[in-house]
Amino acid sequence: MKLFYTPGACSLGIHVLLEESGAAYTPELLNIREGAQFKPEFVAINSKSKVPTLQKDDGAVITEFPAIAFWIAASYPQAKLMPATVDGQARALEATDYAVATIHMQGFSRMFRPVNFAPSEGDHEAVKDRGKELFTKGLAWLDKALEGKDYVAGDFSFGDAAPFYVTFWAKERLKLDLPPNVAAFYARMLARPAVKKVMAAEGLVAA
Numbered sequence: 176m177k178l179f180y181t182p183g184a185c186s187l188g189i190h191v192l193l194e195e196s197g198a199a200y201t202p203e204l205l206n207i208r209e210g211a212q213f214k215p216e217f218v219a220i221n222s223k224s225k226v227p228t229l230q231k232d233d234g235a236v237i238t239e240f241p242a243i244a245f246w247i248a249a250s251y252p253q254a255k256l257m258p259a260t261v262d263g264q265a266r267a268l269e270a271t272d273y274a275v276a277t278i279h280m281q282g283f284s285r286m287f288r289p290v291n292f293a294p295s296e297g298d299h300e301a302v303k304d305r306g307k308e309l310f311t312k313g314l315a316w317l318d319k320a321l322e323g324k325d326y327v328a329g330d331f332s333f334g335d336a337a338p339f340y341v342t343f344w345a346k347e348r349l350k351l352d353l354p355p356n357v358a359a360f361y362a363r364m365l366a367r368p369a370v371k372k373v374m375a376a377e378g379l380v381a382a
């Protein structure tokens with residue numbers, strides 16, 4: 176199977192999960208910063224023009240971070256990426272959805288793509304400020320969700336991949352001070368061999 180990814184983009188989380196799963200996969204670099212997502216050959220694979228995009232060996236394509244993360248966890252049970260209990264599964268889905276749909280799409284996107292939220296340039300500073308507010312509120316939620324736990328569902332699971340990439344953005348791109356439980360989670364993630372391997376493969380450095 177193939178993972179279409181851009182170094183340091185949200186696809187980082189799925190790249191980590193694939194590495195953790197032990198599955199055979201080929202990382203396919205798609206440079207969204209140069210507009211490769213809009214080229215006909217990629218649009219034919221994913222008409223949403225987004226990474227992460229997973230193409231299975233039978234040609235079927237899975238899009239949307241939460242769906243791909245769930246599929247990996249369910250498909251490679253030996254990697255124990257699916258929490259064992261329903262409560263744990265709900266926690267993993269809760270953290271994934273909040274990180275992707277709110278912290279990333281509502282917070283981070285407002286800071287980096289204000290034009291998607293307000294056509295008039297005069298409004299962009301206010302949009303960016305609101306994005307930072309939402310992003311910071313998201314990190315505060317994550318901090319509480321990690322209270323007394325190493326990972327969002329207790330043991331490491333698919334639910335840690337999205338919190339990881341937003342934390343990576345918080346620390347390395349936004350240079351924010353991480354709340355204590357999030358900082359400990361980030362350090363724990365960076366110490367995992369699969370994360371080290373993927374960070375190196377994507378050419379990413381954690382300060």
Ligand SMILES: N[C@@H](CCC(=O)N[C@@H](CS)C(=O)NCC(=O)O)C(=O)O
Nearest residue numbers: 184185207224225226227239240241
């Ligand atoms: N809802 C999508 C969001 C994916 C997304 O926004 N990916 C960004 C990279 S972090 C992207 O591909 N952007 C390209 C573009 O918007 O042109 C998901 O869950 O996978």
